[in-house]
Every structure is written in structure tokens, then in C-alpha cells.
Amino acid sequence: MLKPRPTTTRELVNLDGLWRFAVADADVREPWTGTLETQLEAPVPASYNDLFTDQKIRDHVGWVWYQRTVRVPRGWAGERVLLRLDAATHEGKVYVDDVLVARHVGGYTPFEADITDHVTPGGEFRLTVGVNNELTSETIPPGSITATRDGRRQQTYLHDFYNYAGLARSVWLYSKPRRHxxxxxxxxxxxxxxxxxxxxxxxxxxxxxxxxxxxxxxxxxxxxxxxxxxxxxxxxxxxxxxxxxxxxxxxxxxxxxxxxxxxxxxxxxxTLEVRGTEFLINGKPFYFTGFGKHEDTAVRGKGHDNAYLVHDFQLLDWVGANSFRTSHYPYAEEVLEFADRHGIVVVDETAAVGLNLGVQGGLTGIGPKPTFSPETFNHETQAAHAQHLREVIARDKNHPSVVMWSIANEPASNEEGAREFFEPLVKLARELDPTRPLTYAAVMFATFQNDKIADLFDVLSINRYYGWYVFTGDLATAEQYLEADLRGWVEAFGKPVMMSEYGADTMPGQHSVWDMPWSEEYQQSYLTMNHRVFDRIDAFIGEHVWNFADFQTSNGIHRVDGNRKGIFTRDRKPKAAAHTLRARWTGLAGTKPSANQTAAPDNEKTTTSSVHALEGAK
The missing domain is CATH 2.60.40.10 (Immunoglobulins)
Known part of the structure; x- marks a missing residue:
């Protein structure tokens, strides 16, 4: 699907702005049969959750409705007229007057409808868009819905970022010739x-x-x-x-x-190539420095914002980052276009986050049910994942900034059934795009001894939190285990290894002369410890800190107004660790730092078998 662009034969109208807005109510008639009877208005693009003071809107599970009037340019007579939604999170239905013209499941990829036969050039029509935020075992990402004793519906999900919903990206009306x-x-x-x-x-x-x-x-x-x-x-x-x-x-x-x-x-x-344990761009080894990010800002949620786009890229440049991962979903196309123009490297990730019931078991990594089974994540889940993969690759295949596809974040790759679930998806991704390497981000539960899918991929991306979730505050022990873990992956698979997540929650303004978790100094020490390990491993090709900026999460007693692992605050103020990273990354220009030749003392050394003790730790 081509992105709408104005050309000598095509025109487009941007439909962003304030739309009438209402939450679906089963006791009233369906809103697409007429004008929404509401006093509420919502901006497009933006998530709706944080806009209103009504808790019921923020916590609503199900459909909401957007509506506006649209006039078709009179010069479009004889042309095809189309509507395009850059995203509707997580399901969208589109009505032109009272006619359903499109329905799409999947919250981060575009869809469109040819409405030529339903509109008149020069005339107006009523555009209504329904958006459903429900996640189930058959959606990507997955989730489940339960009912409280008083009848309220509650959404649960397995990813640690807030389930923002709505029309977070632009809506377009555009024309193209009948032969096109x-x-x-x-x-x-x-x-x-x-x-x-x-x-x-x-x-x-x-x-x-x-x-x-x-x-x-x-x-x-x-x-x-x-x-x-x-x-x-x-x-x-x-x-x-x-x-x-x-x-x-x-x-x-x-x-x-x-x-x-x-x-x-x-x-x-x-050109792109994985050769041995190197990742090559234009035939030269490339070392990734950067972050996992989120589309997340105050008030607008996941709504795309060009001001934040520009400022975030300025901060990437300031800190010396050369890349980022679109954790944990494909970002707005404007982000990739900006990366194309400014030479920032992108690992493009699907929305397949949460395919891991082990997280329900806490630090044991043993969930109440197997992740992959007919009753949990099954063929329907796999089919939804495959369709999402098709749509992501079709949308982003021509972006030079995109150098690798990440097909999942922290799946239960250590469980039985993982290979049967992922092997067909890897095959599909290679058929859709044989030119880019493939990766996935491995969860802490998955080690080089028990992971069942690592051999299918070109680059091993590892998420590890030694010194935070395990060995909290004990960076000396964390360093031993981290090095043993990473060396184990290299020795077991002989592939390039990069850190796709490592980080420590940090409250800005919290200080300590000791290695005290949550302090700014601890975040600096934590990062420095990781970097010492990275520099001792020849096959190591990159470091993506978790996270670029603090972001909102669901309710939880282990979170204080969201995830605080950001190097920048949610409003993009630097923590002390930002200066630590800047000192390390500035001037690297994509080359691996010089190896640290200092060996660990004998009493600090460990073997790869010691990682057994951490299986299931997160």
C-alpha cells in the first residue's frame, strides 16, 4: 500500500483536527446511523485516554466513535476517491454516511477504503470512525478481558506500557486516477x-x-x-x-x-549483510548505539506529534545515538521518513509483544499455563501475527533507514511450542523481504541453553537486567553473570549479539553516594558496568538502552507514574545518565569501542554454566 502523496496526478486532503467523540453505549442507537449526539471533541491524531477528566473514558473497554463532516474537492470528478487511516488502535470501522466501507484489525498499520461510489465531488459526507481497544488471545499484541462483580469490563495485557487507544495517527482523503x-x-x-x-x-x-x-x-x-x-x-x-x-x-x-x-x-x-559475527552496512562493520523508544508523550499518549519528532531526533544526535528500535510496534511512517532523511538506523519491530505467559509467574518465569497451546496462543494468534508481519513489511520495505526486522519482543522462546509458532513466521518474513536480517528480542527467561528459536535468526538481540531485576544493587555480581550470559550466546550460536534492552529505573533528583537503586548515580554505574562487559566481547555489535524516555504503563505497585528507566524524563529532560552515554557514544560514528583489556580478578570470574541459576529471572 503506497502512502498518499501529492503528485502531478494525485491530490490529498489532511483530515486531522478536532472530531466529535463519544464512548459507545449499548443503551443508545449505533452512532453511525446519524450525527453523534455528544458535547465531547477529540483531537486527531491523539490517543483519547488522557484527554478527559472522566475516569470512565480512560478505563473504557470497547468501542469509541469519532465523527466529522468532509467535503470532497470538486476537481476530483472522474478520479478514484479514497480514505486512508494511518492507524486505528486496535481495530477500526469506517462509515461514509451510513455505509460501512472498511474494517481493519491491528492497531499500528494503515488501511484504506475506496469510497468513489459513495461520495460526490464537490459534495459533503459524514465520516464516522469506530475504534476498539480490545485485546484478546487472537490479536497482536494479545490480551484478555474480564468482568468485575459490578459488571465493568477490564482489559489485561502482557506488555509493560499503557494500552493507549484511538486515532493516534493521521487520516487522509486522497484521489488517484482510475488506472493507477x-x-x-x-x-x-x-x-x-x-x-x-x-x-x-x-x-x-x-x-x-x-x-x-x-x-x-x-x-x-x-x-x-x-x-x-x-x-x-x-x-x-x-x-x-x-x-x-x-x-x-x-x-x-x-x-x-x-x-x-x-x-x-x-x-x-x-547494502546490508551479516557476515560471521559482524553486521555490515555498505560493507563496513556497524556498531549500534541508541535506545528502545516508545511513542509516548503526556496528554496525547501515542498520538504522533511532529514537534516531539524533531526534538527526539535532536536528543538522539546530542547523546551520540545512531539508531533505535521501534519497541514494541511499528511507529508512524513520518518517523521512518525522518530517519531516512537524517541517517538514523532503525530496527523495525512488529507489535508482537506479550507472547509470554511466563511473565505471570513473576521471577519464576513459570506461567500458570503454557504460552503456546490450543487454549492459549495458537493458530489463530499465529495467523494474526503473520498478517501483521505482512502489513509491516509492505509498509516499510522501501525505507533505507530500516536495516533489520524484529518479529517479536520477549516471546516465550524457551517454552515448548515456540519453534512451531515462530519457524513459519521466520520463513514468511524471509519470503516477504529476503534483503534484511531478522532478529527478535530474547527475554531473561530464555538462555542460550534453553532457547528454541535463536538459530533461525541472523542477529541475537538480548534483553537483560542484571543489576536491576536480579542482583539488585550488586553490580559486581551482576557484571559476572552478564558476561557469562552474553559469552554463552556467542559460543552457542556464533552470531552477532547486541543488547536490545538494559536499564534501571531512576527517579530524577534522587541522589546517593552509594550504589542505591533508583538514584541517578546508580543508573550511571549500572550503564558503565554493562559497557565494560560489552567491550570485552568481540562478537558484540550494539547497545540499545531501555529506554529513551520515561513512559506511561498500566496500574502497578512497582511503577510510580510509569516506567522510569528513561535516560530522559517523559518531558525530555536529561538525567545524569544522559551525560554518561554522551561521553561514551559521541565520536564512535558506528564503530565498536576499543576492547577493555583488563581481565576480571580470578574471584570475579564465572563460567557460562552459572547462567543456569538465572533461568526465569527478570
């Missing part, structure tokens, strides 16, 4: 100084196709004809981390001398 370009796929390579651009164009009708590559100065540098083919760009400018260079691929459908449709897709020329 439907999809474009771009794959790049390099031979010597020549950029190789393989392209494939899908169109609604069979007709002539003309493509050309335009450089950043607006010059045509290569042309071709046909629905698929190869362009060669001499003296190519590569897209590189920290030094982005983008070309435009202009695709035209032609009939004789007439251009029927035109679409422009930005792209960058770069």
Missing part, C-alpha cells in the same frame, strides 16, 4: 562505484511503465521502461548512517505520450 500505480518495491545494491536499483511496479491495469531516478539536486541519473527492471546509477551517493543521501524514483504509467498516473518514492542506495 498500486505498489512499488525497491531493492538496492552496489557494484564498485555504481548503484544498482532493482524495482518492481504493480498497477491496476496493464499499460506502459516508465521510471527514472532523480538525485538530490534534481538531475535525472538513470531511466528504464517496464513494470520491473534495473537502474544503474554511476558514481552513486550511498545512504549511510549519519550521512543520509536520498534519491527519488519517479514512476509513471504511460499510454502513448500521455501520463496516466505518477508517483514518487524516495529511496537510498545501501
Amino acid at each position: 500505480i498500486s505498489d512499488i518495491t525497491i531493492v538496492t545494491g552496489v557494484i564498485g562505484q555504481t548503484g544498482i536499483v532493482d524495482y518492481s511496479v504493480t498497477a491496476s491495469h496493464e499499460t506502459g511503465v516508465r521510471v527514472c531516478a532523480i538525485d538530490a539536486a534534481g538531475h535525472e541519473v538513470a531511466t528504464a521502461h517496464g513494470s520491473s527492471g534495473t537502474l544503474a546509477i554511476d558514481s552513486v551517493n550511498l545512504w549511510q548512517p549519519g550521512a543520509a543521501y536520498l534519491y527519488d524514483l519517479v514512476v509513471e504509467l504511460v499510454e502513448g505520450n500521455e501520463v496516466i498516473d505518477s508517483y514518487t518514492e524516495p529511496f537510498g542506495v545501501r
Whole structure:
């Protein structure tokens, strides 16, 4: 699905703004049969949960409704007219007047509806969008719904971030010709100084196709004809981390001398390879520095905000980060486009977080039920995961900033049934995109001795919290176990290893002269301990701190107004650890830090077998 863009043959209207808003009530008629009778208004894009003072709205489980009036430009006569929603979390239904025109399950990928036959150019229509926040064992991410004694519905879920819902991304009305370009796929390579651009164009009708590559100065540098083919760009400018260079691929459908449709897709020329224990971009080893992030800000929740987009990337640059993971769902397309333009590397993750019932068992890692079974996460769950994977890769496949797909966060990869669940998904991901490496983020319960899926992937991303959830406050012991753990993965699988999560909750302003958990000094010491270990492991390729900024979570006595592992506060003020990271990362430019040659004293050394003691610790 191509993102709507204005071109010589296409126009679009942004429908963001204030919409009428109502919570579904079973005692009143369905709202799509007329005007919503409500005094509430909600902004789009934004999550609705934190907007209102009414606790019932924040805690509501089920459908809410957005509505506004839309006028179709009168110049669109003879064109196809479409509605596109960049996301509806987690299920959306779209009505044009009283007609259902689209329904989509999945809260972080776009969907659209052709409404040509339901509207009139120059006329108005009533647009109503229903959004359902329910999570079940057959959704990605999963969850469950229970009822209280007084009849209230409550949502539970297995991920540690707040279940914000609503229209958190933009809504568009756009036009395209009746005969049009439907999809474009771009794959790049390099031979010597020549950029190789393989392209494939899908169109609604069979007709002539003309493509050309335009450089950043607006010059045509290569042309071709046909629905698929190869362009060669001499003296190519590569897209590189920290030094982005983008070309435009202009695709035209032609009939004789007439251009029927035109679409422009930005792209960058770069190569990716995993070779031995190295991750290569453009043939050079790359070392990841950065964060797991969240789409999370006060009041707007997961609502996309361009001001925060710019400021967050400024902070990434200031701290010396070269990359981030879209934990734990694909972010708004504007984020990836910004990363494309500014040379930030992205690990693009699906919304498959919470496929692990072991977390219900606390530190034992033993859940009340097996994670993978006909009664828990099953073929229906797997099918939802596969569909989400298709939609993420279809949306993000042409972004040069995206260098790796992460297909799940902290699944129960140590449990029986994990391989049967994930092996078909890995195969599907490789069929959809054979050009990018695959990874997943391994939970603390999964060790190199018991993990059942690690061999299927190209890069091993490890989430570990030695010194926080285990050996809390004892960084000396934590260092021993961390090194044994990481070396065990390297020795067992011979693949590149990176830390996809490590961090410690920190209250800004909490200080101590000792290694006291929750203090700013402890967060600094914790990070420094991890970095010593990383620098001693040759196969180690990167460090993503958890988390970029504090973020909101569900209710829990172990959280004080959300997760406090941020290096920045929720309003983006730096904690002391931000300066620690800046001192380490600034100037690395994607290269691995020099190895620390200082050996641990004999009484601090440990063997990889010692990690057995931590199986199930989190």
C-alpha cells in the first residue's frame, strides 16, 4: 500500500483536527446511523485516554466513535476517491454516511477504503470512525478481558506500557486516477562505484511503465521502461548512517505520450549483510548505539506529534545515538521518513509483544499455563501475527533507514511450542523481504541453553537486567553473570549479539553516594558496568538502552507514574545518565569501542554454566 502523496496526478486532503467523540453505549442507537449526539471533541491524531477528566473514558473497554463532516474537492470528478487511516488502535470501522466501507484489525498499520461510489465531488459526507481497544488471545499484541462483580469490563495485557487507544495517527482523503500505480518495491545494491536499483511496479491495469531516478539536486541519473527492471546509477551517493543521501524514483504509467498516473518514492542506495559475527552496512562493520523508544508523550499518549519528532531526533544526535528500535510496534511512517532523511538506523519491530505467559509467574518465569497451546496462543494468534508481519513489511520495505526486522519482543522462546509458532513466521518474513536480517528480542527467561528459536535468526538481540531485576544493587555480581550470559550466546550460536534492552529505573533528583537503586548515580554505574562487559566481547555489535524516555504503563505497585528507566524524563529532560552515554557514544560514528583489556580478578570470574541459576529471572 503506497502512502498518499501529492503528485502531478494525485491530490490529498489532511483530515486531522478536532472530531466529535463519544464512548459507545449499548443503551443508545449505533452512532453511525446519524450525527453523534455528544458535547465531547477529540483531537486527531491523539490517543483519547488522557484527554478527559472522566475516569470512565480512560478505563473504557470497547468501542469509541469519532465523527466529522468532509467535503470532497470538486476537481476530483472522474478520479478514484479514497480514505486512508494511518492507524486505528486496535481495530477500526469506517462509515461514509451510513455505509460501512472498511474494517481493519491491528492497531499500528494503515488501511484504506475506496469510497468513489459513495461520495460526490464537490459534495459533503459524514465520516464516522469506530475504534476498539480490545485485546484478546487472537490479536497482536494479545490480551484478555474480564468482568468485575459490578459488571465493568477490564482489559489485561502482557506488555509493560499503557494500552493507549484511538486515532493516534493521521487520516487522509486522497484521489488517484482510475488506472493507477498500486505498489512499488525497491531493492538496492552496489557494484564498485555504481548503484544498482532493482524495482518492481504493480498497477491496476496493464499499460506502459516508465521510471527514472532523480538525485538530490534534481538531475535525472538513470531511466528504464517496464513494470520491473534495473537502474544503474554511476558514481552513486550511498545512504549511510549519519550521512543520509536520498534519491527519488519517479514512476509513471504511460499510454502513448500521455501520463496516466505518477508517483514518487524516495529511496537510498545501501547494502546490508551479516557476515560471521559482524553486521555490515555498505560493507563496513556497524556498531549500534541508541535506545528502545516508545511513542509516548503526556496528554496525547501515542498520538504522533511532529514537534516531539524533531526534538527526539535532536536528543538522539546530542547523546551520540545512531539508531533505535521501534519497541514494541511499528511507529508512524513520518518517523521512518525522518530517519531516512537524517541517517538514523532503525530496527523495525512488529507489535508482537506479550507472547509470554511466563511473565505471570513473576521471577519464576513459570506461567500458570503454557504460552503456546490450543487454549492459549495458537493458530489463530499465529495467523494474526503473520498478517501483521505482512502489513509491516509492505509498509516499510522501501525505507533505507530500516536495516533489520524484529518479529517479536520477549516471546516465550524457551517454552515448548515456540519453534512451531515462530519457524513459519521466520520463513514468511524471509519470503516477504529476503534483503534484511531478522532478529527478535530474547527475554531473561530464555538462555542460550534453553532457547528454541535463536538459530533461525541472523542477529541475537538480548534483553537483560542484571543489576536491576536480579542482583539488585550488586553490580559486581551482576557484571559476572552478564558476561557469562552474553559469552554463552556467542559460543552457542556464533552470531552477532547486541543488547536490545538494559536499564534501571531512576527517579530524577534522587541522589546517593552509594550504589542505591533508583538514584541517578546508580543508573550511571549500572550503564558503565554493562559497557565494560560489552567491550570485552568481540562478537558484540550494539547497545540499545531501555529506554529513551520515561513512559506511561498500566496500574502497578512497582511503577510510580510509569516506567522510569528513561535516560530522559517523559518531558525530555536529561538525567545524569544522559551525560554518561554522551561521553561514551559521541565520536564512535558506528564503530565498536576499543576492547577493555583488563581481565576480571580470578574471584570475579564465572563460567557460562552459572547462567543456569538465572533461568526465569527478570
